[in-house]
Amino acid sequence: MKVLVTVKRVIDPYVKVRVKSDGTGVETANVKMAMNPFCEIAVEQAVRMKEAGIVTEIVAVSVGVPQCQETLRTAMAMGADRGILVETTAEVQPLGVAKLVKAIIDKEQPKLVIMGKQAIDDDSNQCGQMVSALLGWPQSAFTSAIAVNGDSADVTREIDGGLEKLTIKLPAVVTTDLRLNEPRYVTLPNIMKAKKKPLEVIKPEALGVDVAPRLKTLKVEEPPKRSAGVKVADVAELVAKLKNEARVI
Amino acid sequence: MSVLVIAEHDGKQLKPGTTNTVTAAAKIGGDITVLVAGHQCAEAAQAAAKVAGVKKVLLADAPQYAGAVAENMAALVLTIAGQYGHILAPATGFGKNFMPRVAALLDVQQISDISAVVSADTFVRPVYAGNAMATVQSADKVKVITVRATGFDVAAEGGSAAVENLAAAPDTGLSKFNGQELSKSDRPELTAARIIVSGGRGMQSRENFKILEALADKLGAAVGASRAAVDSGFVPNDYQVGQTGKIVAPELYIAVGISGAIQHLAGMKDSKVIIAINKDPEAPIFAVANYWLVEDLFKAVPELTQAL
Ligand SMILES: Cc1cc2nc3c(=O)[nH]c(=O)nc-3n(C[C@H](O)[C@H](O)[C@H](O)COP(=O)(O)OP(=O)(O)OC[C@H]3O[C@@H](n4cnc5c(N)ncnc54)[C@H](O)[C@@H]3O)c2cc1C
Numbered sequence: 001m002k003v004l005v006t007v008k009r010v011i012d013p014y015v016k017v018r019v020k021s022d023g024t025g026v027e028t029a030n031v032k033m034a035m036n037p038f039c040e041i042a043v044e045q046a047v048r049m050k051e052a053g054i055v056t057e058i059v060a061v062s063v064g065v066p067q068c069q070e071t072l073r074t075a076m077a078m079g080a081d082r083g084i085l086v087e088t089t090a091e092v093q094p095l096g097v098a099k100l101v102k103a104i105i106d107k108e109q110p111k112l113v114i115m116g117k118q119a120i121d122d123d124s125n126q127c128g129q130m131v132s133a134l135l136g137w138p139q140s141a142f143t144s145a146i147a148v149n150g151d152s153a154d155v156t157r158e159i160d161g162g163l164e165k166l167t168i169k170l171p172a173v174v175t176t177d178l179r180l181n182e183p184r185y186v187t188l189p190n191i192m193k194a195k196k197k198p199l200e201v202i203k204p205e206a207l208g209v210d211v212a213p214r215l216k217t218l219k220v221e222e223p224p225k226r227s228a229g230v231k232v233a234d235v236a237e238l239v240a241k242l243k244n245e246a247r248v249i
Numbered sequence: 250m251s252v253l254v255i256a257e258h259d260g261k262q263l264k265p266g267t268t269n270t271v272t273a274a275a276k277i278g279g280d281i282t283v284l285v286a287g288h289q290c291a292e293a294a295q296a297a298a299k300v301a302g303v304k305k306v307l308l309a310d311a312p313q314y315a316g317a318v319a320e321n322m323a324a325l326v327l328t329i330a331g332q333y334g335h336i337l338a339p340a341t342g343f344g345k346n347f348m349p350r351v352a353a354l355l356d357v358q359q360i361s362d363i364s365a366v367v368s369a370d371t372f373v374r375p376v377y378a379g380n381a382m383a384t385v386q387s388a389d390k391v392k393v394i395t396v397r398a399t400g401f402d403v404a405a406e407g408g409s410a411a412v413e414n415l416a417a418a419p420d421t422g423l424s425k426f427n428g429q430e431l432s433k434s435d436r437p438e439l440t441a442a443r444i445i446v447s448g449g450r451g452m453q454s455r456e457n458f459k460i461l462e463a464l465a466d467k468l469g470a471a472v473g474a475s476r477a478a479v480d481s482g483f484v485p486n487d488y489q490v491g492q493t494g495k496i497v498a499p500e501l502y503i504a505v506g507i508s509g510a511i512q513h514l515a516g517m518k519d520s521k522v523i524i525a526i527n528k529d530p531e532a533p534i535f536a537v538a539n540y541w542l543v544e545d546l547f548k549a550v551p552e553l554t555q556a557l
Pocket residue numbers: 013037038120448449450451452474475476477478489490491492493494495505506507508509510511512513516526527528529532544545546547
C-alpha cells in the first residue's frame with residue numbers, strides 16, 4: 001500500500017528561540033532549522049513498514065518556503081520515495097495546511113497518512129485530526145503502536161491516564177507520539193541517493209485551496225520571567241525555606 | 250452569545266481541567282452550556298450542573314461515546330455547534346483529540362491551548378514550548394478553542410443548572426474502541442495535584458523511583474517524570490511532564506535529577522514554587538528554581554523525606 005507522510009521544517013528543537021524586539025514573532029534569521037521531530041517519527045514509521053513489506057511507496061509532503069526542499073530531501077534520505085513541496089512564502093495556518101494536504105491526498109490516494117502529532121513551533125496539535133475530518137476518514141492521534149491487518153489497523157494511543165486501543169478502518173490518518181519509534185540517522189550514501197529522487201513543486205493556487213490565515217497575530221512576547229532563586233546549602237536549609245519563606249508545606 | 254464547554258469526565262466525576270475551562274468560558278462572557286457526552290455518565294452530568302456559572306447541561310448518553318472516540322464526539326458537537334459563538338474543551342489528550350475535527354468540519358481555525366482571554370475574539374497562547382506568548386485574534390464566526398488549565402482557576406461549586414438530554418448522533422462506525430489501560434495510583438492526578446515530585450534520568454532505575462514515591466507520599470504529592478525517565482522505562486508514559494507531556498502548575502514542584510531541557514520546562518515553569526535537586530551546579534533547571542540544592546539525590550531525597 002501507499003503511504004503519505006507530512007514533514008514540516010521548524011526551528012531546531014534544541015535552539016533557544018528568541019522573541020523579536022518588535023513583537024512580531026521570533027527570530028528566524030540565521031537560526032538552525034530541522035525537520036519537526038514528530039515528522040521524523042512519521043517518516044521512520046513509514047520506512048519501517050516498507051522494510052516489513054507492508055508498504056510499497058512513501059510520498060513525503062511539505063508545505064512552506066523553498067527551503068522545505070531540504071526537509072523533503074532528508075525524508076527521502078531516510079527512505080521516502082519521492083517528495084512534494086507545496087511552495088509558498090505566505091503564512092499557512094493548520095487549517096490551510098490540512099486543506100492542502102487533503103488536496104494532495106485526493107490526487108495520490110494513499111491508504112495511510114502518517115503525520116506528526118504536533119509541530120514544535122506553533123504547538124497547535126491540529127493538522128492530522130483536521131485532515132482526517134476533511135476526508136471523512138478515521139483518525140488515531142498520539143499513536144504509539146500501529147499494526148496493519150488488511151483493511152484495518154490496530155492502534156495504541158497515548159492518553160492522559162495511560163493507553164487506549166482502537167481498530168480503525170483504512171484509509172486513515174495517524175499522528176505520531178514520541179514513543180512510536182526512534183528515527184534513524186541519515187547516512188551519507190543515502191543523502192546522495194536522495195538527491196536523485198523525484199521532488200515535485202506545486203503552488204497552493206494550483207490545488208484550488210484558499211489558505212488565507214484566519215488568525216491574526218497581534219503580538220508575540222517573552223513569557224513572564226521567574227524571579228531569581230536562591231541556592232540552599234543543605235536539606236535543613238531547604239526545609240526551613242519551604243516552611244518559613246515559601247510556606248508551601 | 251452562548252459558550253459551549255465540552256466536559257472531560259470519567260462517567261461519574263469531571264476530570265481536572267474541565268472547571269478551569271468553565272472559568273475561561275466565563276471570561277469570554279455569555280451563557281455557559283456544558284456538554285457531557287459518554288456512556289452511562291448521568292452522574293458526571295449532575296457534577297457539571299453543580300459548577301458555578303453553568304446555565305445548562307446537555308447529557309448525551311450512548312454507547313458510541315464510550316472512550317470519547319474523536320469521530321463520534323465531533324459528529325455530536327456538530328449537531329449543536331450552530332447555537333454557539335464559542336466551543337471550548339480542555340487542552341488535554343481528550344480535547345486535543347476531537348476539537349480540531351470539530352474546527353475543520355466547521356471550516357474554522359482552532360485556537361489551541363489558550364492561557365488567557367483578552368476579549369471574545371482575542372486570546373493568548375504559548376508557542377515554541379512556552380518560550381514565546383502569542384496574542385491572536387480570530388476572524389472566524391465560531392471560535393473553537395482548547396484551554397490550558399493552568400492559565401485559569403478551578404471554578405467554584407454552587408451551581409444548579411438544569412440537565413437536558415441531547416439525542417445522540419448516528420455512530421460514524423469509522424473506528425472501534427477496544428478499551429483503555431489506565432495506570433492505577435492512589436496518589437493525586439498530576440494535573441490536579443497541589444504538590445508534584447518529579448524524577449529524571451538521574452534516578453537511574455525504576456527501583457530508585459521508590460525513594461521519590463516515599464517523598465511524594467509524605468507530602469501527599471503526585472509523581473511526575475521527565476521524558477528521559479519515561480523513555481528509560483522507569484515510570485509509565487502518562488507521568489511525563491513537558492511540551493509533549495502534561496502541563497502542570499502546582500503550588501510546589503520538586504525536580505529531582507532533571508537537567509531542565511526547554512521541553513521539560515515548558516510543562517512546569519508556571520509552578521508557584523520550584524525546587525531543584527541536582528548534583529550538577531550548572532544544571533539549567535536552576536534557572537527556574539526558587540530554591541536549589543547541589544547534591545547527590547540519593548543522599549538529599551531520603552534526608553528530605555526524613556526531615557518533613
Ligand atoms: C520534540 C521533543 C519533545 C520533548 N518533550 C519532552 C517533554 O514533554 N518532557 C520532557 O521532560 N522532555 C521532553 N523532551 C526531551 C528533553 O529534550 C530532554 O531530553 C529531557 O527532558 C531530559 O530528561 P532529564 O532531565 O531527566 O535527563 P538529562 O538531561 O540526562 O538530565 C539528568 C540530570 O540528572 C542529574 N543527575 C544525575 N545523577 C544525579 C544524582 N545522583 N544526583 C543528582 N542529580 C543527578 C544530572 O546532573 C542531569 O542534570 C523532548 C524532546 C524533543 C526533541
